[in-house]
Amino acid sequence: MSIDYALTNEEHLADLDLEQLRQLVGLVEYDGHLDPFPVSGWDALVWIVGNATQTSHFFQSAFGMDLVAYSGPSTGNRDHHAFVLESGAVRFVIKGAVDPASKLIEHQRKHGDGIVDIALSVPDVDKCIKHARAQGATVLSEPHDLSDENGTVRMASIAIYGDTRHTLVDRSRYRGPYLPGYVERTSSYLQRTGAPRRIFQALDHVVGNVELGMMDQWVHFYNRVMGFTNMAEFVGEDIATDYSALMSKVVTNGNHRVKFPLNEPAIAKKKSQIDEYLEYYQGPGVQHLALATNDILAAVDVLVDEGIEFLAIPDSYYEDLELRARIGEVRAPIEELQKRGILVDRDEDGYLLQIFTKPVVDRPTLFFELIERHGSLGFGKGNFKALFEAIEREQNARGNL
Ligand SMILES: [Fe+2]
Numbered sequence: 001m002s003i004d005y006a007l008t009n010e011e012h013l014a015d016l017d018l019e020q021l022r023q024l025v026g027l028v029e030y031d032g033h034l035d036p037f038p039v040s041g042w043d044a045l046v047w048i049v050g051n052a053t054q055t056s057h058f059f060q061s062a063f064g065m066d067l068v069a070y071s072g073p074s075t076g077n078r079d080h081h082a083f084v085l086e087s088g089a090v091r092f093v094i095k096g097a098v099d100p101a102s103k104l105i106e107h108q109r110k111h112g113d114g115i116v117d118i119a120l121s122v123p124d125v126d127k128c129i130k131h132a133r134a135q136g137a138t139v140l141s142e143p144h145d146l147s148d149e150n151g152t153v154r155m156a157s158i159a160i161y162g163d164t165r166h167t168l169v170d171r172s173r174y175r176g177p178y179l180p181g182y183v184e185r186t187s188s189y190l191q192r193t194g195a196p197r198r199i200f201q202a203l204d205h206v207v208g209n210v211e212l213g214m215m216d217q218w219v220h221f222y223n224r225v226m227g228f229t230n231m232a233e234f235v236g237e238d239i240a241t242d243y244s245a246l247m248s249k250v251v252t253n254g255n256h257r258v259k260f261p262l263n264e265p266a267i268a269k270k271k272s273q274i275d276e277y278l279e280y281y282q283g284p285g286v287q288h289l290a291l292a293t294n295d296i297l298a299a300v301d302v303l304v305d306e307g308i309e310f311l312a313i314p315d316s317y318y319e320d321l322e323l324r325a326r327i328g329e330v331r332a333p334i335e336e337l338q339k340r341g342i343l344v345d346r347d348e349d350g351y352l353l354q355i356f357t358k359p360v361v362d363r364p365t366l367f368f369e370l371i372e373r374h375g376s377l378g379f380g381k382g383n384f385k386a387l388f389e390a391i392e393r394e395q396n397a398r399g400n401l
Pocket residue numbers: 205207288290369379
């Protein structure tokens with residue numbers, strides 16, 4: 001299957017061309033004829049939050065997304081508000097309860113604000129569900145059509161880790177703004193003058209945190225049920241420092257449009273960051289979304305102006321001669337990266353720039369990564385150790401290690 005075939009859903013691509021997308025998220029060619037569960041790309045990330053009205057404003061004002069569709073009491077949905085936001089090829093659906101008896105309230109009470117559904121675009125919903133069922137997946141909703149005057153969407157859902165799901169969506173016969181039941185909606189929000197048209201253009205990867213001992217089980221689930229292949233793994237030395245232990249493996253679909261790193265905690269002297277997540281999210285769930293941008297420096301500047309907070313990177317990271325030698329020439333002076341706390345990693349294919357926000361919800365659970373790829377298909381492996389060791393050198397200098 002060529003990339004062209006896998007990505008023909010033009011409304012997903014907004015005004016991105018394939019070459020841009022290939023560069024942004026590291027696409028590869030693959031033969032889909034033998035794929036038992038062909039996935040074209042991302043359809044939407046569906047959030048359940050405590051206040052969808054305000055969260056949707058936050059994603060417009062701080063992250064520069066556009067409101068495009070809505071469902072709620074005024075459209076006949078008396079249960080909840082749902083705001084559909086887009087930035088390039090990325091679609092968020094933000095849901096919050098209106099009816100005090102809504103089931104969404106229970107999800108939000110347990111998990112806090114979070115992502116309930118990583119919806120994927122597939123060309124053949126029935127084929128995927130047939131294969132998933134045969135491989136033992138839990139089918140949460142059977143293949144069914146939703147129709148209105150804009151056409152028909154076929155969809156079905158399977159369960160993944162925790163209370164999270166994949167809804168599989170074929171919208172090739174649909175022209176509406178999102179799904180039947182949603183109406184087109186825009187907002188009067190005006191971006192600041194001089195702000196880039198979009199802060200981010202595509203989704204690169206979505207990371208799941210699972211319990212100790214469950215990472216391999218979920219890797220096998222993606223291999224067996226969804227035909228995903230293993231892309232990278234970070235165990236032992238890669239991610240283990242005394243203080244920040246976790247293990248991670250990455251699975252991907254055929255064209256690498258959809259990438260799922262899966263983390264589990266590792267035993268260390270202090271509580272793993274993954275354990276903290278599991279405690280506050282009350283189980284496994286989505287930890288971070290990596291948003292692909294073609295200008296991470298401009299993106300960070302805009303986000304900082306909007307009050308978004310990023311993890312602070314010690315100066316020692318940038319002053320490390322070994323790191324400087326390893327990363328070589330990148331598109332911006334290292335001082336410009338240092339000023340913003342942007343990390344660099346290089347591998348045999350190229351390099352990437354990345355940065356991490358602090359949690360964007362009330363609990364220490366969900367955060368964003370911004371990533372700008374220049375050929376590298378990796379996840380910043382070099383930074384795991386360099387970053388943590390740089391932090392520990394700082395600790396050592398203070399006599400706290
Ligand atoms: Fe990431």
